[in-house]
Amino acid sequence: MRILVMNPNTTASMTASIRATATAAAAPGTEIVATEPLWGPVSIEGHFEGYLSAAAVLDRLATLDTPFDALVMAGFGEPGREGAQELLDVPVLDITESAAQMAMMLGHAYGVVTTLDRAVPQIQDRLLTAGLLQRCAGVRGTGLGVLELEEDPERTVEVIIETARAVVRAGAEVICLGCGGMAGLDEKVAAELGVPVVDGVAAAVKFAEAVVGLGLATSRSRSFAPPRPKVIGSWPLSTHLGLGRAQGSPRNTDFSAQTSDI
Structure with missing residues (x-):
């Protein structure tokens, strides 16, 4: 089982701490990978930064090329989880x-x-x-x-x-x-x-393990049905900005290579 833990801000050192906690909580056989958005605020302290972060997280998830069985969103009280539930076919839990x-x-x-x-x-x-x-x-x-x-x-x-x-x-x-x-x-x-x-973080990892272990996932019947097909201008933003695994900012590229191999 592989669980992706998403730090909603762009501070790589905080992602590393979150990853360490998630790894310590995970059961044997559960692999933890962690990352952060390629753009967005270095910390989230209010609604404005929260909504910017939500867009950045969804952008990151839309362009991520690594498979995972569940997502843990590591922002406390911040928006965006419902969007991730629509976007992804795997269980999504927030801390x-x-x-x-x-x-x-x-x-x-x-x-x-x-x-x-x-x-x-x-x-x-x-x-x-x-x-x-x-x-x-x-x-x-x-x-x-x-x-x-x-x-x-x-x-x-x-x-x-x-x-x-x-x-x-x-x-x-x-x-x-x-x-x-x-x-x-x-x-x-x-x-x-x-x-x-x-x-x-630890609680969300344990719940994620339980949900995946039971073979359950987000209901797609109504509230979290997949987004309807439509044109979204300049989406994903990171692609249009030339960001990504090969061309991302040095901080994020270095972080991914050193700690999560994403």
Whole structure:
């Protein structure tokens, strides 16, 4: 089984961290490959960048030439998953719903710790649309930007723990890490909090393995039927810009060759 994990931003170091977490969570025999869009924002902190990223991710998926059995989208609360479900014939899971679904199996109420406060409404909207907000005790930002998460790892963990404690006091019995850039920090946070901490990347990988293992896939009967054939000007954009495996930006080309061989 091969699972593709898609980092929605273009920061290759973050993709590498996400890939490491996904690989650690995967069962023997599951191959993890990871990549990021060929264009788009270096981090996603708001609706504008979120929708740019969604288009960039779909563009990347439309031009990817490697086979995979499931897709994990590693952006927390960001748009685009439904488009990928229409585009692809394989199961598509995102870390937002996967984390919340797993958290609800572990406690009566869960909470989310994310990056900037401006991301809170976006995550709440995503959980509401998914029907998962009712059992959410709170979503709270740490005040750290996405790229700041990598600058001082020890300080990042301290701030996440401090924020998570406030969410636990508000009634959360389980904590979800609300950013792909927090991948791999769950054990350190859980050791201090004394409650389960769910890493969305790891949760999505395990759900993907289960769905593929059961021989299931996205229903194509209605909501996620394939896109209707029509002319879309300059699509895929990366092709028209001369991007791709051979001609992509140096950062993305180097990343793919070194870590995912895509």
